[in-house]
Amino acid sequence: MDDAAPVNWEALDALVIDFATSENLIEQQPQESLADSPASPLSPLSPSSSSVSSSSSSSYHSRLIIRQIRRCLAAGDIDAGIELLRAHAPSVLDDHRVLFRLQKQKFIELLRKGTEEGRDAAIACIRTALAPCALDAYPEAYEEFKHVLLAFIYDIHDQSSPVANEWSEKKRSEIAGLMTSVLRAHLQAYDPVFAMTLRYLISIHKTFCFRQGTTSPISDLTERLLMEERDPPAVPQESFYEAPPFDEVITVDIQALAHAVELTRQGAVDSLRYAKGDLFQAFQNELCRTKLDVPVLDELVREYCVYRGIVRSGFVASAGDSLTYACTMLCFISF
Template sequence: MDDTTPVNWEALDALVVDFATSETLIEQQPQESLMDSPASPSSPPSPSSSSVSSSSSSYRSRLIIRQIRRCLAAGDIDAGIDLLRAHAPSVLDDHRVLFRLQKQKFIELLRKGTEEGRDAAIDCIRTALAPCALDAYPEAYEEFKHVLLAFIYDINDQSSPVANEWSEKRRCEIAGLMTSVLRAHLQAYDPVFAMSLRYLISIHKTFCFRQGTKSPVSDLTERLLMEVRDPPAVPQESFYEAPPFDEVDIQALAHAVELTRQGAVDSLRFAKGDLFQAFQNEICRTKLDMPMLDELVREYCVYRGIVRTGFVASAGDSQTYTALCCL
């Protein structure tokens, strides 16, 4: 976008305010208490009480998901399972999910390297992991037998057949998988602004790559949107079923979020054929640097006069504001 392209400031302000209030970056204020923005005589309309309640509920759900993610990424599987039982117990009814969690718990108990940890790992096998392996999914029992090799091979043996099981990367993978599952289960999607930003940055980067040009805001976009994605929440057996979806929907989703055709089919299957929900799920799998985005939003709100503050926007703030608008 160049400097001559008109910007709908009211719409942009409304998206930013929705994000800021949803993430509790600013307190929801009455309409008359908001300052007029410099480019528009009118302030964004305040949301209705029902939308505020919905936003608050979504925020609480996102906080729970983040807490579960932190527990799993740190290897505290029991704490993660306890949170799941408290806030999303039906997720654990899926034996595919439960098996993966129990398998990771087994590894984390062995990782302690103590006699108590080893005994607890054996107990985990007998009471939880083995029963789950029987009916989780077709390959689960083979995976169960394979992971038992962790009893034999040392954690530091990079050539062992279970080196991948020992890898702490597995923690991040299962944390990402559970985030994808819970986001859809709890309908805890990010605010529209965050999802829009993910999508706009993605297509902007793709466009620049195909044109062979360097983006004028690449220093910002490369730091803001991370390259890695969370694993998709896809039922294993979907690979063996014929897709009952319209090919137009499959191709639209595949091209919109750069999926393979099979990936688009799996995403639609998980969303029960809802193309919009599948699109949301895929967009939210990409990761934003949230602390950085929060800071950008705060600066934007100050610059636009959306929040009252004694802080005066500096030249640095103006550059940040311009970079946001260029997307």
Template structure:
């Protein structure tokens, strides 16, 4: 399966926002570190797109939402464990208005009755009968029309044993009822408290669900099934109950009904009920449905932690690949790290205030497996450790609201090996890679090449396309500054020989030279997007150390690709991609058209084969502009009226693509399609 280009800066922003909103990292207020400047990135949500003056109120709202999610989680755990009294106490304390809905109260009291009987003692039976008289029976009278019949049915639990699987109340005794009720209550509480999942969490659920749907429909295996199967559960929370006043709600737009139904795999009636609960607000209904999907939080936190460490957002050091052929790499790297650390300490002591360029120091410290030779370590101590200090500290997931702000919570680990990870990082191995990525992001291509050649003379022999693109940036930067002689020297010494040995680079070389004819201020934008180039460099250098890219990168590339392909099949634009920032994740800057058209697929494949799988400079990654359709054959849709498509979707309960396919067979006539199906 192909993969899509990803705007990693946008993903960094989403992931960091998620980690902050879930209190997975140490807060800014309690941290003694200096904030690490991050490149500008798209707003994460409509709220975060507001002016800077609203940032404090947004932070307060985020904290309030987090506390509400923790309260919901605590109530959920009480219900799932059968402690209904504790759940009722929490509800009365935090959200008493929910208990004004007798439908909810009746379900809770009915479950309490069952849990009391489950105790099995005489005292428990007496309390159960008292619960019937005082609470359950009064609620049954006005909860909902079927409540009194349900009340009479549940009384059978008094005479049928919980172990009797053939009894008429076996379902009432089932512990699954606890989880169903807990899910229903969670759905209702989220809406009442506006405690929706973070944007990143909802985006991941949506992309994975579409990925699974696409793979099943197309009959192709998923390359990330090992991750998605354990990350996103199949079961969902029960849908929230619409208020009685909305039972006779005015008809909703069929476009909204079908969009919601097919986005989150609902029946048409389920979509209508969801819109009723959201009072007709399509985006709110969509969020409610996404929050019903359940992620495995320990697995999610592990993925986020791995990604944050890899991208240099939090402290830590990525682990090397466990493959058999890399068994000796970790040992070699550890040896190199220890020796390099001694060299760095010696040089730091002598050069703490010297930031000028010096001659490369030589060392016998080599790593045959990874190819790294730390023979040149010129960074000042203040710079090296200043970069590390700017990274955030991972804490883990909160379990209760009583934890202090600086306390490491139980849940996902990070602190257990934090000291060991920091020791590895301080020795400079992975820190050097992050520094090279930072320099590449700033466009300092000449320095990047010089540093890497000193660290690993064989690196660019294994990654010639990366060298070409770095030299391309250097060339265009010189053109931008008016140094045409210097630019031509870079082209003749580096770009020409590289293109001569790789024909896939010849056309990009020709188009790069055309920059000499363009205004100097426009020349630099003709290179590979710097964030993409920087990430590709990091991936390639990491692989030389046996460090594979994080699993989250695999997931995002695969799911964004299938998202694009799915909506090509649907022949429409995703109405929810802007809400979930999917459009930003796909916004990877491209060459101007004449340059991008000259980039053959083999150039991109060459990057991928050498560990630079993020390099994507061809036009295949381009996202359609707002209001336009995806670049697919639209003759079928053009021949079908939108109302006809919706009519077939509604009457036959078909996906959009299937409805269009049928209409194309019958000249776009919806009535004929329906008649043929039912005849």
């Protein structure tokens, strides 16, 4: 590590410990044991650090629920996803924009079964749920409703059909990603600061290297950690379409948000409207749309904890110093 840019190990340790405890990767150890660690002496966490850890841990249950709903929707089990929503975030289903998308996907999944029972259930879905939602979800919903009915006529394997996109299993991941974005903001279940920091630093590091025409010295790690695909943005409420124009102060926020997370101006406007003008919340919403490879990140954190003496070396099979070093570089890289 360059001596001219020393690492603030205590700050990095606090971020990693907050992440590890928030994600239940390790149990929080007494502060005395951390301070007495022979591998790396640590000062006791400050009150502010402790409060951050408590806040992150309090959203763990909500994040688990969101992951469970995401898995159900991505697997095409729309009913299970809706039941979980009713149990844990019923007000989300009051938004007919969201409900219409869920019911439309349910209709497709019922037809996908290819059975008489599935077809009958799809017809019942149209009559009792999909058609009523299409009437007041949003202006284009009824046209989308009429279009998706073509799935009755065209075969699932017909790639030239006008509803080939509706049959695509990619639609499942899109609706799962959309609900993840909506629920994360609705439940205020954001990832720990460490995970969001990595997303931001990797993205600006990649942008910097691209503009400079240079190859990143940590490209192997950044490509493994950060996925190119983003979740869809949360859907703005209907009332936002009647919102007054932003004033000059908000215009500055629009530009800042668009630049920070690589959005179009309209994307930044929609994001700020969804966050009711709260720039920090909009930034968190957009940042968390970028997907991290969670197993890779968890393993990296475990290795770091072993390397720094935060947990015993037997906690994992081995500590990868190369990954630890790359993590340190990433968190404190300067341009």
